[in-house]
Amino acid sequence: MNVDLKGRDLLKLLDYSKEEILYLISLAKVLKEKKKKHEPHAYLKGKNVVLLFEKDSTRTRCAFEVGAMDLGMGVTYLGPSGSQMGKKESIADTAQVLSRMYDGIEYRGFDQTIVEELARNASVPVWNGLTNEFHPTQMLADILTIQENFGEIRGRKLVFLGDARNNVACSLMVVCAKLGIHFVCCAPKELFPPASLVATCQEIAKEEGSSILLTENTSEGVKDADVIYTDVWVSMGEDASLWEKRIQLLKPYQVNEQVMSMAKPTAIFLHCLPSFHDTHTTIGKEIYDKFGLSEMEVTDAVFISKASKVMDQAENRLHTIKAVMYATLKDE
Ligand code: CP
Ligand code: NVA
Numbered sequence: 001m002n003v004d005l006k007g008r009d010l011l012k013l014l015d016y017s018k019e020e021i022l023y024l025i026s027l028a029k030v031l032k033e034k035k036k037k038h039e040p041h042a043y044l045k046g047k048n049v050v051l052l053f054e055k056d057s058t059r060t061r062c063a064f065e066v067g068a069m070d071l072g073m074g075v076t077y078l079g080p081s082g083s084q085m086g087k088k089e090s091i092a093d094t095a096q097v098l099s100r101m102y103d104g105i106e107y108r109g110f111d112q113t114i115v116e117e118l119a120r121n122a123s124v125p126v127w128n129g130l131t132n133e134f135h136p137t138q139m140l141a142d143i144l145t146i147q148e149n150f151g152e153i154r155g156r157k158l159v160f161l162g163d164a165r166n167n168v169a170c171s172l173m174v175v176c177a178k179l180g181i182h183f184v185c186c187a188p189k190e191l192f193p194p195a196s197l198v199a200t201c202q203e204i205a206k207e208e209g210s211s212i213l214l215t216e217n218t219s220e221g222v223k224d225a226d227v228i229y230t231d232v233w234v235s236m237g238e239d240a241s242l243w244e245k246r247i248q249l250l251k252p253y254q255v256n257e258q259v260m261s262m263a264k265p266t267a268i269f270l271h272c273l274p275s276f277h278d279t280h281t282t283i284g285k286e287i288y289d290k291f292g293l294s295e296m297e298v299t300d301a302v303f304i305s306k307a308s309k310v311m312d313q314a315e316n317r318l319h320t321i322k323a324v325m326y327a328t329l330k331d332e
Contacts, residue, residue, distance in 0.1 A: 042072025
């Protein structure tokens with residue numbers, strides 16, 4: 001594949017071609033193999049990256065940190081209260097300052113416009129580690145996991161159940177369209193993805209021979225699915241007062257054993273994580289106390305089932321994020 005991503009930002013997958021996305025996946029596979037064999041791959045020794053997190057993270061932060069360290073780089077983490085950005089210093093000024101010290105900048109936060117503004121003003125690659133609208137690095141791990149389970153990904157059917165207008169669902173629709181995977185979202189109409197993004201993805205899907213279907217009907221949507229995917233019903237940055245309404249709207253879209261039984265017998269379950277599949281979290285416990293619900297977007301039985309590949313998916317965040325940093329920062 002003749003792909004060169006040196007110096008590129010990764011802000012959303014709409015900006016990347018099918019070939020570029022597949023290149024990152026194949027690079028991630030090579031890096032995963034090296035990691036498994038304990039083969040050193042400190043190809044970016046002497047470089048440094050900075051991670052800006054305005055929202056919490058376990059997987060994304062750790063994947064960037066371990067990925068950078070495996071590549072031989074230095075890493076600085078700046079949390080929600082650790083820098084001047086936004087409060088005393090504009091995004092544009094921050095981008096320029098950080099570009100004088102670092103070779104790459106990761107940003108997790110709120111509006112997509114913020115990461116776009118950072119990228120416009122930075123002279124080094126900027127990577128989107130999740131915004132309200134998109135979560136592009138998550139998609140690379142998801143596709144790698146699907147490929148590891150099925151080999152050929154074209155023509156597969158991925159069904160997302162839940163809050164289909166959130167960052168993960170919208171990004172899945174984009175990546176599926178680009179890679180020729182049939183995408184279905186099962187959700188109440190008011191939580192369908194934005195119409196303009198659906199139209200864009202439908203155009204792309206048409207060229208790739210795949211389809212985009214939005215439905216309120218779970219049995220229609222889930223039939224013959226290869227991948228069942230869900231995410232939390234209230235995302236980071238949304239108001240906690242939304243829980244009651246979301247539970248009411250999304251309870252019929254919970255991924256449970258009945259839903260899994262409507263998919264293909266070989267179907268796998270994916271979730272970007274973190275997940276509310278029991279009451280072993282503060283929020284999970286609060287929801288149980290308030291609404292009597294002990295499992296939300298996915299039942300514990302499905303989460304721990306053989307079909308669940310969520311831990312492979314979580315591990316693949318490391319290999320794919322490492323591939324993004326390597327591809328965009330390598331010297332030649
Ligand atoms: N999936 C994901 O982005 O997880 P974190 O919020 O832990 O980074
Ligand atoms: N939709 C979730 C994804 C977390 C990885 C959120 O934004 O909180």
